Amino acid sequence: MTETSTSQTAFAPPTAFTPPTRFAVPGRIAVSSGTATVWQTATLTEIRRETPHAATFRLAVPAWAGHLPGQHLMLRLTAQDGYTAQRHYSIASAPDDSGHIELTLDHVAGGEVSGWFHTVAEPGDEVEVRGPLSGFFAWPGDRPALLIGAGSGVVPLMSMVRHHRARGLAVPLRLLVSARGPEELIYAREYGTETTPVFTRSAPAGVPVGRLTAAHLAPLLAERPTGGWEAYVCGSNGFAEHASRLLVEAGQPVDRIRIERFG
Numbered sequence: 001m002t003e004t005s006t007s008q009t010a011f012a013p014p015t016a017f018t019p020p021t022r023f024a025v026p027g028r029i030a031v032s033s034g035t036a037t038v039w040q041t042a043t044l045t046e047i048r049r050e051t052p053h054a055a056t057f058r059l060a061v062p063a064w065a066g067h068l069p070g071q072h073l074m075l076r077l078t079a080q081d082g083y084t085a086q087r088h089y090s091i092a093s094a095p096d097d098s099g100h101i102e103l104t105l106d107h108v109a110g111g112e113v114s115g116w117f118h119t120v121a122e123p124g125d126e127v128e129v130r131g132p133l134s135g136f137f138a139w140p141g142d143r144p145a146l147l148i149g150a151g152s153g154v155v156p157l158m159s160m161v162r163h164h165r166a167r168g169l170a171v172p173l174r175l176l177v178s179a180r181g182p183e184e185l186i187y188a189r190e191y192g193t194e195t196t197p198v199f200t201r202s203a204p205a206g207v208p209v210g211r212l213t214a215a216h217l218a219p220l221l222a223e224r225p226t227g228g229w230e231a232y233v234c235g236s237n238g239f240a241e242h243a244s245r246l247l248v249e250a251g252q253p254v255d256r257i258r259i260e261r262f263g
């Protein structure tokens with residue numbers, strides 16, 4: 001994790017940051033949109049391995065104004081020569097008052113930013129973040145949520161699952177999560193009865209191997225919760241297309257399918 005890749009750009013700590021004067025009231029999940037325009041220094045405090053290719057990075061962001069489950073942020077790395085790299089990352093943690101947020105990054109082969117996080121970053125390092133961004137994929141916890149993700153596409157959905165648990169919400173929430181195999185299943189230890197994993201290449205004994213199908217969706221859609229499901233789909237372009245087509249074919253209204261693409 002702390003080993004330095006020879007081809008990795010040397011990103012320097014950000015310059016000093018003056019926090020905005022308006023903060024969200026502690027405990028609230030609604031945020032002022034003004035905070036999304038301001039870059040804030042985030043200090044890496046912990047790295048947790050999730051799978052051989054994915055790890056969670058916990059960041060202290062003292063002036064973080066809060067977020068809604070499902071939102072993402074913009075992250076910026078700056079090299080000594082002033083070169084910057086910016087990428088979007090979903091927020092994995094539930095909204096809370098800890099002054100910390102968590103991101104989970106896949107290590108993309110040859111990836112500039114994910115490569116730095118996975119091979120160079122260590123606790124104490126500073127990066128910059130700006131957010132939260134995009135209300136479209138947010139779930140405030142007010143309606144039944146049918147979550148469908150693949151690979152690191154489960155990250156914003158996990159924020160929703162964690163929020164559902166942390167607040168003890170009674171509104172129905174289900175998660176279908178697709179991974180190549182059990183060892184690639186991000187957050188495997190955290191799933192409960194709300195989650196159905198789908199394994200595409202290898203699976204534990206007795207569990208079928210194959211991609212997401214209508215048969216996975218049918219029992220969940222048949223639950224027909226009061227008010228109907230709001231579906232949240234997140235993953236690569238290909239997965240998002242596939243999952244949303246299955247949903248529409250199964251009768252889920254198009255205007256109640258929200259899609260976030262990482263591709």
Ligand SMILES: Cc1cc2nc3c(=O)[nH]c(=O)nc-3n(C[C@H](O)[C@H](O)[C@H](O)COP(=O)(O)OP(=O)(O)OC[C@H]3O[C@@H](n4cnc5c(N)ncnc54)[C@H](O)[C@@H]3O)c2cc1C
Pocket residue numbers: 072087088089090091104105106107108109110111112113114115152155156260261262263
């Ligand atoms: C709204 C949003 C939220 C996102 N949230 C997350 C998240 O929670 N966790 C996460 O790991 N990623 C997430 N991503 C993807 C992330 O923004 C980066 O694209 C990813 O980390 C790769 O950046 P990089 O600098 O490491 O790779 P780059 O240097 O940009 O790319 C290196 C090579 O990898 C290819 N590549 C780039 N991105 C991907 C990818 N996602 N999968 C496969 N190949 C790729 C490129 O085409 C290029 O060939 C999100 C993207 C969006 C738009």
